[in-house]
Amino acid sequence: MKISKKWLERYMDLGQRSMDEIATTVTNAGFEVEDIVPLSQGTNLVIGEVLTCKDHPDSDHLHITTVNTGDQVRPIVCGAPNVAAGQKVIVALPGAKLPGGEIKSGKIRGEVSDGMICSLAELGVDKHTLSEAQLSGIEVLDQDAPVGHTDPLGYLGYDDTVLDIGLTPNRADCQAAWNMASETAAILNIPCQLPEVAGAADIASDVPTQLKIVSETEKCPHFYGKVVNSVTIKPSPKWMQELLRASGMNSINNVVDISNIVMLETGQPMHFYDKNALPHQEITVKDNLDTDYTTLDGETYHLQSGDVVITSNGQPIGIGGVMGGNDSKVEDNTQGIIIECASFDHVSIRNTARRLNLNTESSIRYQKGIEPLAAKKAIDRAVDLLIQYADAKDFEQTVEFGCDHYEEKTITCTVEQINHRLGTDFAKEEIVDVFARLNLEPTVEGTTITVKVPSTRLDLEGMADLSEEVIRMIGYDRLPSTLPVMEMTEGKLNPQQRQRRFIQTFLCENGLQDAITYTLVSSTKKENAIFSTGDALELPTPLSEERRYLRTSILPSLLESAAYNHSRGNKGVNMFEISELTSTQGVIEHLAIVLTGAMNETRWLKTSTPADFYTLKGLVETILERSGISENRLFFKPNQKDTTHFHPGRSAEVYIGKDLIGLMGEIHPLYANEVGLKHAVMAELDLDQILETKKSKIRFTPVSKYPAVYRDLAFVVEKDLPASKIVEVIKRSGKLGKESIVKNVDVFDVYQGEHVGEHEKSIALTMTFQSDVQTLDDKTITTIFNSIIDAIVNQCKATLRSA
Template sequence: MRISRKWLSQYMDLSDLSLEELAEKITAAGFEVEGTEILGQGTGLVIGQVLTCEPHPDSDHLHVTTVDTGDEVLNIVCGAPNVAAGQKVIVARPGARLPGGEIKAGKIRGVESCGMICALFELGVDKHLLRQEQIDGIEILPQDAPVGHEDPLEYLGYRDEILEIGLTPNRSDCLAAFNMAAEAGAILNRPVTLPAFEGAADEGKPTDAICRTETEGCSLFMEKVIGSVTIKPSPKWMQELLRASGMHSINNVVDISNIVMLETGQPMHFYDIDAIAGHEITVKDGFRESYTALDGVAYQLEPQDLVITNQGRPIGIAGIMGGEDSKILDTTRGLIIECALFDHVRIRNTARRLNLNTEASQRYQKGIEPLAAQKAMDRAVQLLKEYADATDIEATVIAGSDGYKPREITCTLEEINHRLGTDFKLEEVVDVLGRLHFSPVTENGIIRVTIPSWRTDMEGMADVSEEVIRLLGYDRLPSTLPEMPMTEGKLDPMQHMTRMTRTMFSELGFQEALTYTLVSTEKKEEAVLTSGDAIELASPLSEQRRWIRTGILPSLLEAAAYNRSRKVKDIALFEISDIETATSRTRQLAFVIEGNLQNSEWTHVALPADFYTAKGILEAWLKRQGIDEARIRFKADAISDLFHPYRSARILVGRDIIGVAGEIHPSRGKERTVMAEVDMTRVLKLKKSKVRFKPVSKYPAVDRDIALVLKQDVPAAAVKETVLRQGRLDKETVIRDVQIFDVYQGEHVAEDEKSLALRLVFQSDKKTLTDDEIGSVMDKVLSALEKEHSAKLRS
């Protein structure tokens, strides 16, 4: 908010404080002064009168003038198009210092010039505060301006200093100058004298005016008829305060409505009395039509918008802007005042949708004190009577209520000191609360305060203690060393798994990818390992970034396609990312392989990307975490349209599905792309064996190769599982490994059968195995294979 030093000085004495000191004290109390501004600057200025004005003999736009400054007549060459004889102007004499530099005497195109006739923007006045004619030429002063006056900026009301204060969301009450003045008085510990206007609106003869609220979005609606006013220029002090606040003066009546809003924080609207039929005003909603506001723009009203109406037709967008057909004109003879409390959420939604960020809507959106409407009505009537000759005043009509109930908070000095870690005395705490108009009363060690109506942010003891330290100064807080308990520096289980995963995949030749968390609707639908509904952004930047993804694979496949299109043949990417849905948050791992995972041109060895490559990687990854190979199963399944229907599988550990793996569907691309996605959060919860060191056996290993004939639909993994289950001798597992090294179909094998070649590795940690011992284990294996899978040795 903007507030000027001159405005604050109306309420308290600030003569002993510089602008910097004032800003520092206000900032220290929690109101950050984001910037200061001097409204107008310049030394060596004087009010002069143009005696003569002639065209310059060597220019088509310059003028040669003589200007009376009271004690001398100066020759000045002026380039302003609006300069003329007889005008009262601002003159910068030689030696004057302006924001643009020092003024010196000299010759301009051969003609002597001793000074400069000034425009206001040349004196540092912001152009936004000026009318177009003031920007295009010099400033023309009133004819009664005293020639020789040596402070024209003070005469015009531009000798002022502005504080730009950044209010926190909980202190919107300080958008009102009266409240900001009360706050500054409390901070500076100085008496504050505000204008007396309470009850000014109580007078009034009986009225026929009708005031109604027909929506839950308006809790209080007030209307007052002023039968007669005089439209004229505003008083000088009012114009100066509006200018310091960044507003232009229009006329006395419109300016009064703006001044009251700035003083009390309560927006209000004045209607031309002749534009309101039957003096009836109703606030309602439910409209769906176009409406032309004061700015001349037609806005589309929606049913949720609050609208001010007269006999069913809109005359204003509630809390935002009035209408073109009821504004105050120079011919206005009387007023109808509207003052209301509107729901801040409804106002915010309408203002945002219509892109109408007015002074009124800003205040309604941030919240207004319950008693502000009555204060504003009183102040408006007082100013209208004094500066607009208001007469024929009717009684105020009220619909609804403000719902205000005074709030009391009780606490003790011990509670405040304990919370702040201080040792304040009761006298200084009570003094602070009194300066804040909290009306403190102490009884039996209990402090009872009554919260002013404008302090809607105060809720409990914690807020009271904050007010105490804010005004007494944060430098009063004692300096203590912070507690620093020792904590063991280590990774949590998920961090440990993530680090191990990154290390392993990097060792295998993968590169880690980072893809967008936000995806399109198409990619959202392609997620294969989702655990809940996707979250949609309320305001997405584009259709490509509408959803928070529920799976990594679609994004990782896009990264692979990007590389492939740039002639990268061998692609191995992995990504670890947190996945968030409407009901859960998990961490997932995904990888994509194309071409060869590993390739050695020298040794002519390559590891191609196929389903079994992905299977081996996942088995090795799970084994590193203590999940035995016997617990891992790959169940063939048609997972989604993204996967090949016959070359994909769900990954199970016991009965828990932890992920999916397989090749991409042929319709998605010509390249053989192998991919997998695993729920790391689910894997973390699995029961695991501790990964222990086991010494290498000092006894020799023995290989036995067998070829089995069995039905084509018998999975090789099931055969392997059966062999391992039977590989025990004297309570020791002696079959250490089973490798499937050949599958044959063709001559000498029936059409519905296949030949499976296995290599069994036998080894004991206790002794060298004999042929008889190996043979006995082999007999058990073959018997179990025949019983469970109808498998026979191939002859």
């Protein structure tokens, strides 16, 4: 937001305050002044008249001039191509300090030069606001410029300083000069008098109108239109030109300048159309056009469906909220105008402006937000200025489409609430004074204060906002210095964090690498999700096709990382990753494991732990068992859920009780080839479910002091019978009274071949018998051993092969 000292002085008396002082005070109240920019700089300047001008005898571009500066005639050597006798010019006298340095008397190629004839650029005027002629030569003043006048910058209106204020998102209302001025006056605690124009558009509207305005889109809910049948096009008054210049805008003519001044004052963009360019007296707002259109800047843009477009008789006359059209602009021969003042959807305007690369003053204001009553204020102010400076008359009645939907709001607070929130002891009078300065119209009953929220202050929603207003206006230096209350807490992990930390530590101790892979994946990885958490979410504006979706499975990314390492010679890669997965069903944490090489290897002993199904199964069992999930709650079932990514005969579903918590097994050969691996075993588990499962207490018992006895068994059973079924029967049958004396059962051989049937297999097991309370004799062990054999034969339909 740019606002100049002259603009502020139109509404308030700044007294002797400097702009530096004002900038500091405004910044302390929450509006950061990012820069203080003088429109021009220069001392010891005077208006002079060029009396004579001739070419320098020793130069092809310099001129020797004599200049009357009021008190004397000075010889000055000038290099500007446009200098000529009879001109009124700006002269920097010896000793003058300009942005480029200090001016001194001297000789230039043998000729005396007692000063410098200046261009505006040499006086620090922003080059972007100057024409090509002004940039290439000296500034030539009007013939009525007073020779000897010692403030030429003031004569031209460049004696101003601009505050460049960075607005926070909640204070978009201060894009309007009226609101920023009112805020500044409140901060400085001085009176502010804004123009009284309410109802001006209605007072000047006696003639019925034929104008019809319609909006065919929800993106334009509110719209004013007004016909002014007679205006006079002429130059704008000096004050208007100066304020536009200070805001970085050029003066066009009085009517166009009025539309810009009103936008800057009220924050509400508006547009004036040449009345003769709209013979149908009809304006319709649409958002379904697909056409090319030439705007005021002379450029042609392609409009597409979704862009808000102002039309008349079905043809575009302006891009809503962005820029008007070249075919209906106000020109020197304009005799009447039609005023359009509308409210537009800020998202739509932002999208159109960004796509067309048209960040105009209008589009910027619409994007940041405009107060609901700004359109009415703007049309009233426009009529007021048109009457004063454009001889406007023959107004027709104002036409309105829709409504502003504004409802006045009040907020109630107490002195105690304000002070409690701020930690202060402000008196009621101080708080009420702040609200009055901010035009909140406070009313007081006891210690209760009720304020009316102006339409400009949509950021005020409750007591917390009022307390912020109080402290920023009174000053943050009034806050007492207090130490924060910091309760001492014990720094430790919660139970789930401890379990997660254990899993990471355990896997790392067993030689696995803790990996971190990308959360965003391609459509291919999305389709290959393994044990997916749900439907994937797609980014609205992805950076690339490889990063379009939020993943719902870790394994595709982990397998890609393993393949990347293999392709670069790093063969024995074993990894795991713990990551949150986001889908339409919510956020769920998974654990994924990929093994592609031996877990450990001792070459001189020729021993290694292979990366196979059973190694992975052992890791999963150990993790769950040491997390407090006993082996009798853990089940592995043949994999029927996913045989596309897993080998059908070498994979399993993992259950805790009846709940499926994951899939594990060997990768399917076809999928392995697709991802670039020859072999891998992998698992993906629902870590949230594991962590949330009720854990059994881990009980520690002393080592039995009684001897152990070992017995072997071998049975022929059906090929599909799992070994775990036999182990379960053994443990259930191996009891002496209430004590289970079968401490351990290990399967040491599984045989299929010529010595057993085609649909059979032989399973050999070792059992460990041991009691915690007595020494077991042979008779007792034999009795229990025989009962185990009978149970296996009967319950597993097994045939004893050896014992």
